[in-house]
Amino acid sequence: MSDTKHKIIIAVDGFSSCGKSTFAKAIAARLGYIFIDTGAMYRAVTLYALEHDAIRSGIVDEEDVVKLLDRISITFRFNPERGASDIYVNGDRVEGKIRTIEVSNCVSRVSAIPEVRRKLVAMQQEIGRRRGVVMDGRDIGTVVFPDAELKLFMTADPAVRACRRYKELTAKGMTVTMEEIERNIRERDKADMSRAISPLRQADDAIVLDNSHMTVDEQMAWFMEQFKIHNS
């Protein structure tokens, strides 16, 4: 149920593996809003590039990725079992395939390609036109919706983040080591913050949430306070 007078856009940016998607999904469910995980969109393009040979031996061929872009149609369909939308590429559900370490290792380079960002940002802005959206990513409050009514910037201790990602992946049966995950998180933070186009940064008007030692319930209580303040 929504307790809004009017529907707003909520931008949730921050570092990888901070629990942004889990939190944004919970907020959307609480408010009756749509939840969009924009990281999944960059991951979907990366998966398609891997499957169509535009990434060879871990090397991203930017020109080849750009050539593939017109062939990629991304859609979302609500999955009641997950309580969130699954992502589809050209009609195929790819939700399960986009979270592998192989995709994680290449996604920062793919997401730094200007043409990729242009295409996905335009899609995200189109989705936001209907309002009542919680969107999580890296540039939502700075580039995609600079006028979003409520902007959150999430962060957490890197060791806590690595531990969370490790539990998440091993629970899905994936074979990964903690070292591999920590390395991936560190490299992605660096790449996301230092890329030339739309680098990860906190919007001036964003509210910081460090959830290193907070449960989802505590985060929700904190959020509802902020929501009341920003939506009254």
Ligand code: DC
């Ligand atoms: O949220 P995530 O870890 O699934 O995101 C995967 C990658 O996509 C991340 O390393 C950076 C990129 N990304 C981005 O550049 N801009 C966004 N709005 C969302 C994600």
